[in-house]
Amino acid sequence: MTLAQWSFDLLLAGGLLWLGWQALFEKRRFSAVVHFMAFNLLMALVWVRLSAPDIALAEAAIGAGVTGALLLTALGRLPSGTSSGAHPHRWHPHWRYLAVISACISTAWLIAVVPQLPSPGLAGEIEAVMPATGVDHAVTAVLLNIRALDTLLEVAVMLAAVVLVWSLGPTLRPLPPATILPGLPALSRLLHPLFLLVPTYLLWRGTHAPGGAFPAGAVLGAGGVLMLLADEVGWMQRQHWQRLLRLLLVSGLALFVLVGLGGLLMTGTFLSIPLGVARLLIMAVEIAMALSIALMLMALYLYGEPGQ
Amino acid sequence: MTETLLNAAGHGLVLVGLLFFLAGSLGLLRFPDIYARLHALTKAHNLGLGLLCSGLALQASALSEAAKMMLVWLLVLIASGIGATLVASTANTCGIVPRQVSRRIRHKRPREPKE
Numbered sequence: 105m106t107l108a109q110w111s112f113d114l115l116l117a118g119g120l121l122w123l124g125w126q127a128l129f130e131k132r133r134f135s136a137v138v139h140f141m142a143f144n145l146l147m148a149l150v151w152v153r154l155s156a157p158d159i160a161l162a163e164a165a166i167g168a169g170v171t172g173a174l175l176l177t178a179l180g181r182l183p184s185g186t187s188s189g190a191h192p193h194r195w196h197p198h199w200r201y202l203a204v205i206s207a208c209i210s211t212a213w214l215i216a217v218v219p220q221l222p223s224p225g226l227a228g229e230i231e232a233v234m235p236a237t238g239v240d241h242a243v244t245a246v247l248l249n250i251r252a253l254d255t256l257l258e259v260a261v262m263l264a265a266v267v268l269v270w271s272l273g274p275t276l277r278p279l280p281p282a283t284i285l286p287g288l289p290a291l292s293r294l295l296h297p298l299f300l301l302v303p304t305y306l307l308w309r310g311t312h313a314p315g316g317a318f319p320a321g322a323v324l325g326a327g328g329v330l331m332l333l334a335d336e337v338g339w340m341q342r343q344h345w346q347r348l349l350r351l352l353l354v355s356g357l358a359l360f361v362l363v364g365l366g367g368l369l370m371t372g373t374f375l376s377i378p379l380g381v382a383r384l385l386i387m388a389v390e391i392a393m394a395l396s397i398a399l400m401l402m403a404l405y406l407y408g409e410p411g412q
Numbered sequence: 413m414t415e416t417l418l419n420a421a422g423h424g425l426v427l428v429g430l431l432f433f434l435a436g437s438l439g440l441l442r443f444p445d446i447y448a449r450l451h452a453l454t455k456a457h458n459l460g461l462g463l464l465c466s467g468l469a470l471q472a473s474a475l476s477e478a479a480k481m482m483l484v485w486l487l488v489l490i491a492s493g494i495g496a497t498l499v500a501s502t503a504n505t506c507g508i509v510p511r512q513v514s515r516r517i518r519h520k521r522p523r524e525p526k527e
Contacts, residue, residue, distance in 0.1 A: 285501055287494040294490060 113153060119146050131188050133179055141172035157314040158243045161306070165322035170401050173329050177405070181276070238382025240312040247316065248386045252375045256364065259357045259393060266353065266400050270409040275341065289334040292327075299327025307394055311383070317356075317390040321397025328402040340402070346411040353403060356396030360389050418470050425467030432460030445511045446503050454496045461485055 123143040130136040144167030151160035230242050230250065237245035247255050303320035310316030331337050339345045363385050364375040371378060377385055439452025465485040469478035 285498055287497045287501075291491065291494040295487075298487070 116146060116150055116153065120150065133182075133188065137172065137175045137179060140175065141168045144168040144171070158316065158319065161314065161319035162322055165319060165326055166401075169326045170322060170329060170405075173326075173333075174405060177407075181407075236379055238377065238379055239310075239386055241310065241314070241316075243314065244310050244316050244386070244390075247318075248389060249377060249382065252360075252364070252377075256357070256360050256375070259360065259396065262397065262400050263354065263357055266403045269404055269407065273408045275406045275408040275410045289336060292330045292334040292336060296327055296331065299324060299330070303394060303398070307390055310390055311387065317393040317397065320390075320394040322401065324394060324398035325401030328398055329405050332402060332405055337402070340406065341410045343411050349399070349403075349410070353396060353399050356389070356393035359392040363389055422467040422470035425463045425470065427467075429460045429463030429467060432456050432463060436460060446508060447500060447510045450496045450500055454492055458485075458489055458492060461488055 120143065123139050123146060126139040127136050127143050130139055144163060147167060148160045148164035151157070151163055227242070230246060233250065234240075234242065234245055237249040239245050239249070303324040306315040306320040306323065307317065308315075310320070328337065332340075340349060363377065367376045367378070368374045433456070436452045436456030439456060440449050443449045443452055462485050465481040469481040472478040472481060
């Protein structure tokens, strides 16, 4: 590793720490949210440096893009006068000492434990079972075949989050635009073809290279949130489409569970996919999950149940 | 020979682009109001990014790679142009007056929004 790489990594680590500190302890909420978004962008760079482009894609799209938009909109809906949070200076001293001590202990523990991790990890074992998974990319194989249960539960958690948000009440209609901004609909219309093209490409790529359902769903969802901001997704609010919307929301999870049950019938193990149909089934599950994830991100952004 | 030349030109463009980024960041920190800062961001940074992307495109190994670099620049141009318009018109609606310095009357510096 050259000096330039070392200094870049150090700069990244220092920047992350500083941005994390600012996001947590900045008194003004707006500033904290912006620091949090910058933190996620830098985190995506860290994943690139760790040669994990899959996670970098998801981190940039979900962490900086969608979460940032959610937080900013939530901030815009807060009543005025609540723009400042509590500063840690006002914390009780006991809590401050406790926080510092526990941070020191966990850092020391991490430093002690990291060298003991098996090196080079599980890569060899995954390489050995790759031919039996039906896909050519290790990350996709792990996510959708070897550890499919984890992914299934992740999607279930997302669906539960949508149900929870929707159970809070009817949709908040979009903020009345402070001014007539023709730029926003124009931007969403200009970029939307790309917001459709990129996820398709990511999905197709997922079988043999970094990509797959989560980044694809996140990019599609980010495009959808842009459309929501421009108030161009009227169908999600209409009574007529509610049944289809709910069906699409659960389609990813439902198909995944069906595939799992099919595996149970054919091989006797839940979620074990027979090699002959593995490639096709994984592709189908990925497409359904990408659609579901995109719609879930948009559904979260409605801040309530539509069609009420 | 051509490759060396292209590489050198690429490095030069990247360096000039970095200078524009530096100038834009300085403007973002030092300019007096939101409208002037938007100028620093949209003009200097977009030009800097253009130079940076062209520099990297010159060093790219394939035409498709170079085209992707230029696509990055095009997308950022669209997004930042429209984004700057949105920020400026929202600031205008919120009642932030652009700072104007005339010879006779020197307006006081407009108050920065608290949030």
